[in-house]
Amino acid sequence: MNPSQQGTIVRESISGRGPPQCWQRRYRVCKFIMPQYRHSFGVRSFVFDDLKTLLAKAGPRRSGDELAGVAADSDEERMAARYALADVPLRTFLEDPVIPYEQDEVTRLICETHSRAAFQPVASLTVGQFREWLLSYDTDAVQLAGVAPGLTPEMVAAVSKLMRNQDLILVARKCQVTSRFRNTLGLPGRMAVRIQPNHPTDDPVAIAASILDGLCYGCGDAVIGINPATDNVDNTILLIRLIGDLIDRYEIPTQSCVLAHVTTSLRAMNQGAPVDLVFQSIAGTEAANTSFGVNLSLLAESQAAALSLKRGTVGDNVMYFETGQGSCLSAGAHHGVDQQTLEARAYAVARHFRPLLVNTVVGFIGPEYLYDGKQIIRAGLEDHFCAKLLGVPMGCDVCYTNHSEADQDDMDTLLSLLGMAGCNYIMGVPGADDIMLNYQSTSFHDIHFLRQSLGLRPAPEFEDWLLRNGIMNQDLQLQPVARGHRLLQSPHDRH
Amino acid sequence: MNRVTPDSWSDLRGMTAARIALGRSGGSLPTAELLDFGLAHARARDAVKAPFDVQKLLADLQSAGLSSLVLRSAVENRDDYLRRPDWGRRLSESSRQQLVATASLGPFDLCCAISDGLSSRATDHAIAVLAPLHVLLMSEGWRIAPIAVVPFGRVAIQDEIGEYLGATLSLMLLGERPGLGSPDSLGAYFVHHPRVGKSDADRNCVSNIRPAGLPPAAAVATLHYLLNAARTRGISGVTLKDERLLAARDPSTERARFRANP
Numbered sequence: 203m204n205p206s207q208q209g210t211i212v213r214e215s216i217s218g219r220g221p222p223q224c225w226q227r228r229y230r231v232c233k234f235i236m237p238q239y240r241h242s243f244g245v246r247s248f249v250f251d252d253l254k255t256l257l258a259k260a261g262p263r264r265s266g267d268e269l270a271g272v273a274a275d276s277d278e279e280r281m282a283a284r285y286a287l288a289d290v291p292l293r294t295f296l297e298d299p300v301i302p303y304e305q306d307e308v309t310r311l312i313c314e315t316h317s318r319a320a321f322q323p324v325a326s327l328t329v330g331q332f333r334e335w336l337l338s339y340d341t342d343a344v345q346l347a348g349v350a351p352g353l354t355p356e357m358v359a360a361v362s363k364l365m366r367n368q369d370l371i372l373v374a375r376k377c378q379v380t381s382r383f384r385n386t387l388g389l390p391g392r393m394a395v396r397i398q399p400n401h402p403t404d405d406p407v408a409i410a411a412s413i414l415d416g417l418c419y420g421c422g423d424a425v426i427g428i429n430p431a432t433d434n435v436d437n438t439i440l441l442i443r444l445i446g447d448l449i450d451r452y453e454i455p456t457q458s459c460v461l462a463h464v465t466t467s468l469r470a471m472n473q474g475a476p477v478d479l480v481f482q483s484i485a486g487t488e489a490a491n492t493s494f495g496v497n498l499s500l501l502a503e504s505q506a507a508a509l510s511l512k513r514g515t516v517g518d519n520v521m522y523f524e525t526g527q528g529s530c531l532s533a534g535a536h537h538g539v540d541q542q543t544l545e546a547r548a549y550a551v552a553r554h555f556r557p558l559l560v561n562t563v564v565g566f567i568g569p570e571y572l573y574d575g576k577q578i579i580r581a582g583l584e585d586h587f588c589a590k591l592l593g594v595p596m597g598c599d600v601c602y603t604n605h606s607e608a609d610q611d612d613m614d615t616l617l618s619l620l621g622m623a624g625c626n627y628i629m630g631v632p633g634a635d636d637i638m639l640n641y642q643s644t645s646f647h648d649i650h651f652l653r654q655s656l657g658l659r660p661a662p663e664f665e666d667w668l669l670r671n672g673i674m675n676q677d678l679q680l681q682p683v684a685r686g687h688r689l690l691q692s693p694h695d696r697h
Numbered sequence: 698m699n700r701v702t703p704d705s706w707s708d709l710r711g712m713t714a715a716r717i718a719l720g721r722s723g724g725s726l727p728t729a730e731l732l733d734f735g736l737a738h739a740r741a742r743d744a745v746k747a748p749f750d751v752q753k754l755l756a757d758l759q760s761a762g763l764s765s766l767v768l769r770s771a772v773e774n775r776d777d778y779l780r781r782p783d784w785g786r787r788l789s790e791s792s793r794q795q796l797v798a799t800a801s802l803g804p805f806d807l808c809c810a811i812s813d814g815l816s817s818r819a820t821d822h823a824i825a826v827l828a829p830l831h832v833l834l835m836s837e838g839w840r841i842a843p844i845a846v847v848p849f850g851r852v853a854i855q856d857e858i859g860e861y862l863g864a865t866l867s868l869m870l871l872g873e874r875p876g877l878g879s880p881d882s883l884g885a886y887f888v889h890h891p892r893v894g895k896s897d898a899d900r901n902c903v904s905n906i907r908p909a910g911l912p913p914a915a916a917v918a919t920l921h922y923l924l925n926a927a928r929t930r931g932i933s934g935v936t937l938k939d940e941r942l943l944a945a946r947d948p949s950t951e952r953a954r955f956r957a958n959p
Contacts, residue, residue, distance in 0.1 A: 265780050401713060402905075408713030414706060415717035568874075569779045604741035604875045605779060605815050610734070633716020633734060640876030642738070645716075650724025680724050685705045 239290070241282040248282035254300040256290070257356070258540035259283035260363040262580055266528045266541045266571035273540075284364055288330030292321075295356040301537045301547075306488045307498055312354050312550045321352025329360045336361065336373045336591075343378045350593035355486070355546035358588045362542070367580065367619065370587040374623040377590035381558045382517020383478065385423055385455045385663035387626055388595050393658040394424035394627035395649045396559070396597070400638035404431045406444050412632050413448060414690065418683045419646035420674045423664035424559060424597065424627035425479060425522065427459040431638055438462045439475040446476050452671075452689060455663035457514075457558070459522050464496055464504045471507045478513050479522045479558060480504045486525075486547030489535030498551070505555050516663070519558035524599070525549070526563045527581050528571030541571060542581070546588040553594045559627065560594050562586070564616075565602035566641055575612030578602060582616045586625055597627035601643040610634065610642065614651075617644055621652040653678040701727045714878060737877040744872070744880035746775065749813035749848050754820060758844055761828040765844040766799060768792040768810070768858065772849035785851035788858065792847075796861035799843060806928065807834065808842035808864040808891075812850030816872030819883040822906055823870050825913035826885065826920070833921050852886045852900070859891025866927055867891035868920070873904060881907050885920055889933035899934040901927070 239250040250256040258272035260283035267273035274280035296316065299309045323345065324332055335341055362370060380388040387394050399412030409428060416422050426445045430437055438460045445458035457478040460467070464482040471477050482501060483494055491497055501521075508520035525548040530536040536544060545562065552560045562585035565578040572578045582598050589596035600616045602608035617628065634645035652658045659665055659678060668674040671689070672681050683689065704718040719730045726734075751767060758765045769792050771784040778785055788796070809831075811823045831841060842862050847854060852869055859867025868887040875882065883906040888895050901923055906916040919939060927933045 269781065269783070399715070401715065405713070408715065411706075411709040411712045412715045412717055414709065415704075415715075418704065418706065419721075570782050573780065604738070604877070604880075605745045609738060633719055633730070635716050635734070635737070635877045637714050637876065637878060640874060640879065640882075642877065645726075647719070647721060647724060647726050650721075654724060680702075680721065682702055683705060687705075690706050 239286040241286040243278070243282065246278070248279055248286075250283060250286060253290075253294065253298050253356075254537075254539045254543070256283055256287055257300065257360060257363065257543050258538075260287045260360075261540050261542055262363075262577075264541065264571075264577055264581075265569060265573040266531055269570055270531050270536055270538070270541070272538060287360055288328060288364055290329050290360070292324055292327055292329065292332055292357050295354055295360065300356055300539050300543060301487060306537075308486060308488055308491070308547055308551055311498060311554060312547070315351075315550075315554060316354060317351035319352070320349055323349055324352070329357075330364060332357070332361050333364050333369065337369060341376070343376055346373075346377050346591065347379075347593065350591065353592055355550045355588065355592065356543060358591045359543040359546040362546075362584050362588055365587070367583050370583040371619055371623040374583075374587040374590045374625075377624070379590055379593055379595045379626070381519040381556075381595040381626075383457045383514040383519055383558050384516060385661040386516060387424060387558065387661055389662065390624065391657065391659060392661060393621060393625060393649065393652060394597075394661050394664070395421035395630040395646070396424040396627060397422040397426045398429070398629050398631045398636065398643065399426070400429045400431070400631075400636050402431055402638045404428075404437055404441065406440065409441070410444060410448070413445070415632055416630050416646050417452075417454070417689055418673060418687075419630070419650070420660065420668050420680060421630040421646050421649060422454065422456050423661040425457050425459050427461055427479075427481070427522070429461045429639060433462045433466055435466055435469045435473065438466050438470050439473065442470065442475050442477060446478075453667075455661075455667050461522070461524070464500060468504050468507055471511065476513065477508055477511060479520055480508045481522045481524070483524050483529070484548050484551050485529040485533070485535070486544035486551070487530050487535045487537060489537075490530040490533040490544075491551070493533035493535060498554070501551075501555055517558075519556050519595070521552075521555045521557040522559040523548075523552045523555075523557055524561055524563050525552070525585070526567055527585065528567040531571070532567065542584055542588075545585055546592070549589045549592045549594045549596075552589070553592055557595060559597060560589060561597035561599050561627070561629075562589075563599040563601060565606060565608060566599065566639075568603055569606045572606070574607035575602070575609070575615070578606070578608055579612060579616045579619065583619060583623065586620060586623055590624075595626050598625055599629045599643055601629070601641055603641045613642070613644060614648075617648060617652065618655070621656045621658060650678075650680065734877070740880045741875040741877055744816040744818045744875045747817045749817040749820065751846055751848060754811065754823070754846055757824050758827075758846075761824050763828065763831060763844050765846055766795065768795065768845050768847045770847060770849045770851070770854055775849075778849045782851050785849055786853040786857075788854060788861075793857075793861060796858065800862050803842065803863055804840060805842040805862055805864040806839045807866045807868060807924065808845065808859050808862045809868045809870070810845040810847050810850065810855055810858050812847045812854070812869065812871040814850065814871030814884070815874045816881060818881040819872035819907065820870070821881065822883045822908075822913050826870060826883070826906060826916050829914070829917045830920055833917070834924070837925075852884075853895070855886065855888060856891045856893050856895045859888065860893060864891065865889065866924060866933070868924070879905065879907060879910060882910060883907060885916060887920075887924060887927065887933060889927050889931065901933050901937055
């Protein structure tokens with residue numbers, strides 16, 4: 203079914219600061235007459251008032267969309283939405299933004315950075331045809347990388363809604379997105395790990411112990427990154443120096459990060475702190491980002507500050523972002539758009555700042571957004587797929603909370619599927635138990651399951667370091683780290 | 698053949714509650730650690746699912762000399778509670794009527810509510826917090842409303858309760874999301890001038906109240922300090938800080954400790 207009525211009234215710019223020319227030409231626009239989408243099964247007819255409604259109803263059943271009141275009312279309506287969505291031309295997503303240009307700087311970013319040249323290979327396709335194009339033998343990593351700047355988050359969210367889990371895995375696996383700072387992340391056949399040594403009181407000794415545990419288990423190539431319990435400048439600088447001292451002392455080819463608010467990192471840099479990566483949680487709408495206390499110009503300012511430190515040795519990707527479905531709804535900033543489409547919009551924000559690391563914290567938000575293991579697994583695959591297709595170096599915090607209908611078996615399933623899908627990195631939390639954030643993620647042991655079962659190797663520079671230090675052998679097997687090993691001389695022999 | 702390779706750095710385990718130096722079989726968890734994790738998760742899940750024994754809590758409140766009343770949120774069962782946080786923030790209509798009647802006993806400087814939240818086990822610590830706090834505040838002349846017990850409540854339901862009672866401050870104790878090692882963690886939230894629509898930035902939180910976390914007696918001291926500060930200054934939320942805590946938590950002393958006491 204094609205959209206039955208496309209509005210054709212040209213919207214005049216009221217403020218004089220309307221959409222840029224490329225969009226004024228195409229955005230002929232008009233939502234004075236709502237374009238409707240329809241599909242009929244025999245005598246049963248389903249009507250969807252606009253594109254965001256169609257997208258929301260086409261998504262798989264999800265507690266957060268039900269909470270927002272945007273989900274399909276029945277499984278049949280869900281399938282009607284998918285039939286209708288399959289026939290929507292990709293161009294429609296350029297003409298009809300799900301959140302108005304005038305209301306949202308993320309929409310403006312998406313529009314203004316869209317490359318018409320890159321879009322050309324898929325410009326004539328519908329969403330359903332785009333799925334087939336993605337799955338085709340002829341579409342390879344080079345073509346996918348080429349088309350990425352021509353894709354918008356809404357396009358990739360739309361196609362993901364038509365895709366089965368196996369499609370999401372297969373296409374993501376074809377995408378290759380690499381990023382560099384002190385090592386190279388995202389190469390085929392490799393998966394990195396963030397050491398996440400959080401502690402409820404930011405106790406430096408306890409944190410150092412967790413970091414050493416992770417290093418001895420061959421983890422830490424993605425980043426050694428602490429979520430601080432206390433977000434202030436002094437504490438942040440203390441923790442940055444703690445990780446930095448370890449990295450320097452053992453010449454570890456990796457990077458540090460304290461996941462404080464971006465304004466805290468800016469102040470730390472102003473005070474001369476050796477900041478490798480600037481972290482920020484981001485979301486897919488301007489209003490949700492405002493609730494996080496950030497906007498695009500603040501992110502740009504922090505990126506410029508981190509770049510000016512020139513601390514990377516093999517690259518200058520200096521940003522680290524975390525995202526997660528449901529954050530916009532949680533902030534009351536969802537504009538009636540489904541949580542998965544909004545999540546994809548966050549990746550448009552991320553890619554603009556050429557990040558080293560981006561990961562969804564997929565099951566952290568709780569069952570009111572992702573109810574159980576099935577919903578968490580699906581969301582993790584969607585998030586990874588959408589980000590990779592948009593050109594974002596995507597990892598995943600494979601995780602759940604104790605009030606979700608999920609357990610470590612569900613995490614093993616998602617972990618395995620992300621391993622197949624070529625996910626850039628996962629989390630390494632001691633024993634998978636984050637004692638500060640009170641949720642379960644993946645552990646230092648979990649990556650060895652993937653190394654053994656799928657042959658996934660660490661980042662090349664880090665792999666060399668592990669081999670040189672006798673922590674892992676060529677067969678990706680851990681080696682016993684003896685008491686006299688130089689890693690274990692810290693922190694005991696410090697000072 | 699070694700089935701388990703122990704980690705030579707197991708002495709570091711004394712430095713943190715994190716699950717470090719677990720050892721490995723190949724690269725995987727030894728069976729003992731696998732079971733230990735499974736037990737912790739089972740306890741946390743049981744804490745989420747355990748029914749809230751309202752009658753027992755009411756009896757305990759009475760024994761402690763505290764008068765109470767039972768309110769209902771718009772949630773009727775555990776599944777709705779998890780799926781619909783918005784319903785857990787609203788009172789049932791009959792509870793509103795009940796509060797209108799209770800308000801006539803006022804005016805109140807403080808109203809208090811207890812909910813199972815995400816861990817009914819956590820409410821076991823509620824009396825240990827409320828009873829001494831009640832005594833302290835009453836001795837200072839506070840007028841305190843009967844304690845409201847609200848199954849399936851979310852934090853923000855304190856706004857509506859406080860608004861109906863016309864209380865200056867609204868305090869809520871409820872079970873927090875259970876962690877693996879902390880299935881019984883109680884949280885205390887309060888807001889000044891409670892009105893429907895207050896944001897989280899308007900609230901103060903004292904979290905992780907349990908014997909192995911922030912002991913109830915310490916929570917009482919903190920709440921006593923903060924509630925008095927909130928009442929005196931007429932504020933709550935991000936602008937109201939625990940100045941005592943800031944003084945005690947100087948990062949430079951922690952840095953020194955790291956250097957001196959590895």
